[in-house]
Amino acid sequence: MPRLPVPGPVVIPECIECRLHWSDGIGTFSNVLHGALTAAGPINPALAETLFSAFKASLGTVTWLSHLATTVSFTGVSVKDLRAANNPEYLSSSGPAAGTAVGAAASINTALVATLRTAQAGRGFRGRVYLAGLTNASLASSRQWDGPTGTDAVAFVEGLRTVMNTNSIPMVVAQRALQAGTDVNGNPLPARLADTVPVVLVDIANPRVDTQRRRLGR
Numbered sequence: 001m002p003r004l005p006v007p008g009p010v011v012i013p014e015c016i017e018c019r020l021h022w023s024d025g026i027g028t029f030s031n032v033l034h035g036a037l038t039a040a041g042p043i044n045p046a047l048a049e050t051l052f053s054a055f056k057a058s059l060g061t062v063t064w065l066s067h068l069a070t071t072v073s074f075t076g077v078s079v080k081d082l083r084a085a086n087n088p089e090y091l092s093s094s095g096p097a098a099g100t101a102v103g104a105a106a107s108i109n110t111a112l113v114a115t116l117r118t119a120q121a122g123r124g125f126r127g128r129v130y131l132a133g134l135t136n137a138s139l140a141s142s143r144q145w146d147g148p149t150g151t152d153a154v155a156f157v158e159g160l161r162t163v164m165n166t167n168s169i170p171m172v173v174a175q176r177a178l179q180a181g182t183d184v185n186g187n188p189l190p191a192r193l194a195d196t197v198p199v200v201l202v203d204i205a206n207p208r209v210d211t212q213r214r215r216l217g218r
Contacts (some may be wrong), residue, residue, distance in 0.1 A: 035169030060159025068099025072133035
């Protein structure tokens with residue numbers, strides 16, 4: 001039996017959740033990032049707006065929006081302190097930034113995946129950011145996104161990482177606490193404590209068209 005997450009609210013020491021909110025004019029979707037939070041006390045509610053404003057001003061974001069359909073907008077950022085259970089989530093307050101690409105939008109469930117690398121290897125030591133809202137002009141074929149789109153996706157996420165570093169919440173891969181279990185061969189696996197691992201690199205491991213079916217709605 002694989003290791004399952006520990007039931008209950010997600011609590012991760014020295015970790016903050018940073019959620020990027022998007023809209024395609026019909027529904028909403030999001031990207032969830034995590035940062036290392038070592039400052040004492042509760043987070044400042046204004047942090048959400050500080051991050052959102054800086055993200056929108058980042059050259060990486062401006063360039064990335066040039067790949068997104070005009071029906072797609074970056075609508076906000078929310079932050080949540082994960083160091084204890086049931087902390088409030090704070091949402092930014094300024095206006096959205098819309099995509100500027102000309103052409104038909106690809107299906108909202110399709111995405112280009114940026115990989116978050118750490119200094120360690122293995123499934124628990126990398127993260128993925130599913131970037132959606134692209135137009136068909138970013139396709140190299142029916143199965144892959146083109147090279148320039150991949151380059152700009154990396155620049156976008158690296159820009160987010162720079163802003164998070166500047167605001168003393170450097171980007172990390174968050175590891176939820178897991179119960180004990182077994183691997184595919186039946187060997188025992190110990191329980192895993194919740195932890196964070198610093199992100200050291202962003203890249204595109206594969207330019208294929210990935211999907212997140214839940215973004216189509218129920």
